[in-house]
Amino acid sequence: MSETIDNKAVQQPHNHKGCMQHALQAAEQICSQKGVRLTAIRKRILELICTSHKAIGAYELLDLFKLEDPKAKPVTIYRALDFLMAAGLVHKIESLNAFIGCLQAEKQHKSVILICDNCKNAYEVDATAVYDSLFALSESMQFKPQCLTLELHGLCASCR
Amino acid sequence: MSETIDNKAVQQPHNHKGCMQHALQAAEQICSQKGVRLTAIRKRILELICTSHKAIGAYELLDLFKLEDPKAKPVTIYRALDFLMAAGLVHKIESLNAFIGCLQAEKQHKSVILICDNCKNAYEVDATAVYDSLFALSESMQFKPQCLTLELHGLCASCR
DNA sequence: GTATTAATGTAATATTATAACATTTCATTT
């Protein structure tokens, strides 16, 4: 596995090819570890998602995918997305109904997604402290936490 | 304005009528303060939402509202929801595409929504510490935070 | 009372997501 990615660095202008390669390598390894199949469709959808750091909608993906497979249907995309999300390779941004590639799928992560409403880039950054605080709160409420949606909209360093 | 509501108490079995009354009173006051109009439709939609602590979908609301106004259309509901959200009286739960009444609209609040996946109740609880942690993180990333989606699914004290 | 703005009515449609069932592909066993 290649080295991990630095949260701050990736939000600067960067050689994006590396992100894509990293994501695909991680995907191959994670799927083989889990004994699940990264099929051609799934891999291609992941590539399309990782083409940029902007969240992409399912139907946008469909349009792109159709360029190569004109007979593709929505369910093709949603099935691939379900698989990729279950594998932790892709996350859904609920507040956008759109999807981003996970840059660090190989690490178990506690992250927040920072979404720039100007440039539309969305980055996952580590938020262990936030999670700790949330877990403490849950405990005090006797609430058993299972699945967190944590999305912060705003303006990124470049756009503010 | 009546006394504030205790986070923990509201999640126990309680006399729900109080919640509803509190929400409607707060709504009247907030709207009059802001100089906006809590029309009959808007008030009724808020009442319907506050009927329970379960998040309710726009089309479920429409079905209920149609019992009284059979000619109502989706946009009737979405307009009311937009108004109520802008006034801070209702929140959308993005991970459910559904809506809950805000129990403490009169207080400026930094809250997380705890959603029980068993009983479906959703409660907003104060999460100032979580926000502090998030703001510190934002600052370190030079990210200017504007709008947070913070929804924690799990099991509530009664259902765990 | 008239003008202006806000709210609502009405119709149509856009966007997002899933269900149901048939067929094909892949991996395993024989």
Add this chain to the structure above:
DNA sequence: AAATGAAATGTTATAATATTACATTAATAC
């Protein structure tokens, strides 16, 4: 390599969520 069973994909249809555009009515300001 053929038979089997499970997983993936193909195909059609439809469900669920949300918005646009324009007409009409109601409230507020002058």
